[in-house]
Amino acid sequence: xxxxxxxxxxxxxxxxxxxxxxxxxxxxxxxxxxxxxxxxxxxxxxxxxxxxxxxxxxxxxxxxxxxxxxxxxxxxxxxxxxxxxxxxxxxxxxxxxxxxxxxxxxxxxxxxxxxxxxxxxxxxxxxxxxxxxxxxxxxxxxxxxxxxxxxxxxxxxxxxxxxxxxxxxxxxxxxxxxxxxxxxxxxxxxxxxxxxxxxxxxxxxxxxxxxxxxxxxxxxxxxxxxxxxxxxxxxxxxxxxxxxxxxxxxxxxxxxxxxxxxxxxxxxxxxxxxxxxxxxxxxxxxxxxxxxxxxxxxxxxxxxxxxxxxxxxxxxxxxxxxxxxxxxxxxxxxxxxxxxxxxxxxxxxxxxxxxxxxxxxxxxxxxxxxxxxxxxxxxxxxxxxxxxxxxxxxxxxx
Numbered sequence: 001x002x003x004x005x006x007x008x009x010x011x012x013x014x015x016x017x018x019x020x021x022x023x024x025x026x027x028x029x030x031x032x033x034x035x036x037x038x039x040x041x042x043x044x045x046x047x048x049x050x051x052x053x054x055x056x057x058x059x060x061x062x063x064x065x066x067x068x069x070x071x072x073x074x075x076x077x078x079x080x081x082x083x084x085x086x087x088x089x090x091x092x093x094x095x096x097x098x099x100x101x102x103x104x105x106x107x108x109x110x111x112x113x114x115x116x117x118x119x120x121x122x123x124x125x126x127x128x129x130x131x132x133x134x135x136x137x138x139x140x141x142x143x144x145x146x147x148x149x150x151x152x153x154x155x156x157x158x159x160x161x162x163x164x165x166x167x168x169x170x171x172x173x174x175x176x177x178x179x180x181x182x183x184x185x186x187x188x189x190x191x192x193x194x195x196x197x198x199x200x201x202x203x204x205x206x207x208x209x210x211x212x213x214x215x216x217x218x219x220x221x222x223x224x225x226x227x228x229x230x231x232x233x234x235x236x237x238x239x240x241x242x243x244x245x246x247x248x249x250x251x252x253x254x255x256x257x258x259x260x261x262x263x264x265x266x267x268x269x270x271x272x273x274x275x276x277x278x279x280x281x282x283x284x285x286x287x288x289x290x291x292x293x294x295x296x297x298x299x300x301x302x303x304x305x306x307x308x309x310x311x312x313x314x315x316x317x318x319x320x321x322x323x324x325x326x327x328x329x330x331x332x333x334x335x336x337x338x339x340x341x342x343x344x345x346x347x348x349x350x351x352x353x354x355x356x357x358x359x360x361x362x363x364x365x366x367x368x369x370x371x372x373x374x375x376x377x378x379x380x381x382x383x384x385x386x387x388x389x390x391x392x393x394x395x396x397x398x
Contacts, residue, residue: 066193066201071247074203075190076276077230078221082153083111089153089232090188090205090219097154097232102146102165107184109139112149116140117177121170125177128168136181143174155231186215187277191244199225200233206243209274218242245284248272253316256290259330262363263287266296268321268332273306273313282306283313283336285356287365299332299356299365311338314349320384324391325368329358332365333387353381371395 066074078086088110092101117125117140126132147157158165167176186207193203201223207214218241223230253270267288273281284306285299303309317335324331334354340347353375355368374394380386 062195062198064195066190066195066203068247068249071190071193071203074193074201075188075247075274078190078203078205079187079274079276082229084108084185085111085149086153087186087188088184090207090221090235091184091186091216093219093235093237095234095236096162097234098156098160098162100154100161100232100235101163102161103163103167104184106139106141106146106165106167106178107180109141110149112141112145114139114141118173121173121175121177124170124172125168129179134179136179139178139180141176143176146176152226152229153232155226187274188219189243189247189274191241191247201225201230204238204241206241208243209277210243210245245271245286248274250283250316253319255319255321257321257330259287259321259358261360263296265290268319270316270319275312278307280308280312280341282308283316285332285334297364300367302352302354302367308338310342311340311350314339317351318384322384322388324355324388325357325395329360331358331368332356333384335381335384335387351381352376353387355387 078090080086088105088107089100091104094100117134117138121140122134126134143158150156150158150161165176167178169176187209188205188207189209190203190205193201195201203221203223204218205221206218207216217237217239219235220238220241221235222233224233248271250270250272255268256265257268258265267290269286269288271284271286273283275281282301282303284301286295287297287299288294289296314337317337318333319335320333321330322333323329324333332355334356336352336354338350338352340350353372355372355375356365357368358365371391371394375381375387375390378390380390380394
């Protein structure tokens, strides 16, 4: 009996030891797996989550500054896009799309088709506002029109917006009416910008131009690609962004040149006009300091305020630096081509020569009007060689 008791005790101890060992192994198993090179999530230690490194590399490869050509396209899109329906999104500040001021965006109809009020609508409108008649322009948009527009531009509808639309609502026709004067149109120039991920862009925009006092601050607008168009994500005022003509520089008609005293080595720059803002704005030319880009002198325009009549700028055909009047100073000859807005028997384009005479003592360049008039009226303006061939006879006409 004593032997049997000893045997049972021995068997029981073995069973208890085996159970403890199994339990210990089960507790140690996760640690063993981690030591084999994985963390508790099944990922290798020291490595990011699956694909995150690739995503970061893709992000870095996409992040880039925009080219001047892209900035010009965004400038045109803001100023003229959606039948002039985009600029209003830059007239208020917001960090979320739903905080856009729709009173600015829809002020002139945002490019949507608007119809006149019916007699019943006009009567209802005047009753609400307490006026005897409508005195100024009146814009009418339906809720459906506005929602379709907001869905395209923001991915939202009227009910999602945080700011109240202060237009008069006519429930019988589900229409909104806004009586206003003139327009709130403001053109913007995208002076710089960047693509920050695959579908998102940041644009630094300045209202007006170098000759205009802006009504709103400069801003940084963020857009997201949506199909063939873009949606507005935010618009933040940024007073530090200054106007620049750099995006309008015509690269193949801009040159490093030695203009002699007092100018020395300079950069002659041709700037195309922003025709998205003003269709008949003319080309401009500047003499720039190569070291820091500072403008030393802006060549005078041919027409007052630099606007053309019955024609728009098409291209610069030639720029030449020659002492055409033989006074020892380097002058500037430019041939510009214009697209005519009215039909003529001579065709739909015409050339014009500009002569800028260097006045070294005064430190400026002036238009040589008499010589220019002679050459242009006689058709001696198609090539630099033609100009130089007839420049002396043009001088004798002074």
